[in-house]
Amino acid sequence: MDRDRLRTEVKELLVSGLRLDVRPADIADDAAIFGEGLGLDSIDALELVVLVEERFRVSIPDEEVGKRAFGSVNALVGFILQERAE
Amino acid sequence: MAPAVVITGLGAVTALGGDVRALAAGLAQGRCGIGRLTLFAHTGRSGVAAEVREEANAVVGRLPPATARRLSRPDRFALLAAAEACRTAGLGPDLGRDVGVYVGTTTGGMLVTEEAYRRRRAAEDHRFRLSRLLGTPLATAAAVVSQALGLYGPRETFSTACSSSALAVAMAADAVRRGVVPLALAVGTDGLCRLTYAGFDALQALDTEPCRPFDRDRRGLSLGEGAAALVLEADAHARVRSARPRAAVLGWAVTGDAHHVTAPHPDGAGALAALAGALAEARVPPEAVDYINAHGTGTRQNDAVEIGVLRRVFGRRLARLPVSSTKSQLGHCLGAAGAVEAVATVLALDEGLLPPTVNLRHLDPAWDDLDLVPEAGRRAPLAVAVSSSYGFGGHNVSLVLGRMAR
Numbered sequence: 405m406d407r408d409r410l411r412t413e414v415k416e417l418l419v420s421g422l423r424l425d426v427r428p429a430d431i432a433d434d435a436a437i438f439g440e441g442l443g444l445d446s447i448d449a450l451e452l453v454v455l456v457e458e459r460f461r462v463s464i465p466d467e468e469v470g471k472r473a474f475g476s477v478n479a480l481v482g483f484i485l486q487e488r489a490e
Numbered sequence: 491m492a493p494a495v496v497i498t499g500l501g502a503v504t505a506l507g508g509d510v511r512a513l514a515a516g517l518a519q520g521r522c523g524i525g526r527l528t529l530f531a532h533t534g535r536s537g538v539a540a541e542v543r544e545e546a547n548a549v550v551g552r553l554p555p556a557t558a559r560r561l562s563r564p565d566r567f568a569l570l571a572a573a574e575a576c577r578t579a580g581l582g583p584d585l586g587r588d589v590g591v592y593v594g595t596t597t598g599g600m601l602v603t604e605e606a607y608r609r610r611r612a613a614e615d616h617r618f619r620l621s622r623l624l625g626t627p628l629a630t631a632a633a634v635v636s637q638a639l640g641l642y643g644p645r646e647t648f649s650t651a652c653s654s655s656a657l658a659v660a661m662a663a664d665a666v667r668r669g670v671v672p673l674a675l676a677v678g679t680d681g682l683c684r685l686t687y688a689g690f691d692a693l694q695a696l697d698t699e700p701c702r703p704f705d706r707d708r709r710g711l712s713l714g715e716g717a718a719a720l721v722l723e724a725d726a727h728a729r730v731r732s733a734r735p736r737a738a739v740l741g742w743a744v745t746g747d748a749h750h751v752t753a754p755h756p757d758g759a760g761a762l763a764a765l766a767g768a769l770a771e772a773r774v775p776p777e778a779v780d781y782i783n784a785h786g787t788g789t790r791q792n793d794a795v796e797i798g799v800l801r802r803v804f805g806r807r808l809a810r811l812p813v814s815s816t817k818s819q820l821g822h823c824l825g826a827a828g829a830v831e832a833v834a835t836v837l838a839l840d841e842g843l844l845p846p847t848v849n850l851r852h853l854d855p856a857w858d859d860l861d862l863v864p865e866a867g868r869r870a871p872l873a874v875a876v877s878s879s880y881g882f883g884g885h886n887v888s889l890v891l892g893r894m895a896r
Contacts, residue, residue: 422559422621423559423560424559425559443554443555443556443559444556445554445556445557447556447560447620447621447624448556448621450620451619451620451621454617454619458615458616458617
């Protein structure tokens, strides 16, 4: 799957899955997902693990992997592509 | 001497609108808020309900955005009503330390929980989502209100079925009278959900048309939803800060039937004890009561037992004592009903306006001597009114409210 399409899908999943009041296109590619911008909390983090694992068929087994995967939208896209390649 | 308890703030989110002004206008016009059930699919006998249409999406007060985003409907209702009550009472942030929070509810965020369960069963979700279960505990409404509005006093949640928030009002008044807190916020909130809708329908307790309390053809209740809130306060405390009391809480009593899990006691002994007890505590003789806001669900049993109780307490004078059921306009809001009806009763006292029993076209012949305020409300000077709420399991609460001297 190409990186741009995956990036759009990730943003759409963030908005619909967490019911955010922003447009997918307004989410920055490189901003921290759990920074100030989107106003996410620790419950959203748990939710996002479930959502990403189910949608993209990847595994986020622990906090260390989670921190790496959820660094930013671009980091998450990279993580998914890498997991799929393996 | 125990302080007099007054009501200085009101809030309401009901099928008649998103605030107290809309509720007052709807009650005065005799509007019926009961319509087609749209919130979820239901394939049983009934298909009507009193839904909150103008659900404001703005979450008021100070809540982290993630918390605000996940609030269930009844938690939003509670917060809107509570914020309106605090605003109209003129409570600033400096008073939050002194405010106790007393909430009545029966199903909390059950609708969201049901949807999570449905999605799991339909294999739309493979795992339960934590966010869909956060509103399940009944204590969340009180927690949300307390956090968003900065209220640091004692916090209690009551769940006694349909009398839950009448109990919340009584316990809030009790806390003020005993001097536990100078200010208490009483809230009732509930949202329509499949559990209660299907449950009442299976019990054949729902009318297939909008409910018709006291009507000869009444076939059951109509479920409703919403929230209401009242700020209760020691009279002297209100005077010091120049808050205008809308009414006084004169007395209350709580009793149990110890009889049946759903049916009221056929003699209404518990309901009678609650009403007589509340009047005695208020030191109000029955002949001083000017209006009864009935529980008036529209089921054959409730209305018959309730009128029987009123006849025994008020005797022949009941013929001249207006009795109405605002559930004919707002539906039965379950855990919110007691608080919603307390607000309706305060409005009746404060504005001198009897709210009608709508949909009452064929008065039950057993009650043709009574004034059940059919169809249209009317002006009347009222000094003392009673609001009673009866819950499944035989739990009875009567509140005696009084107009303020002007």
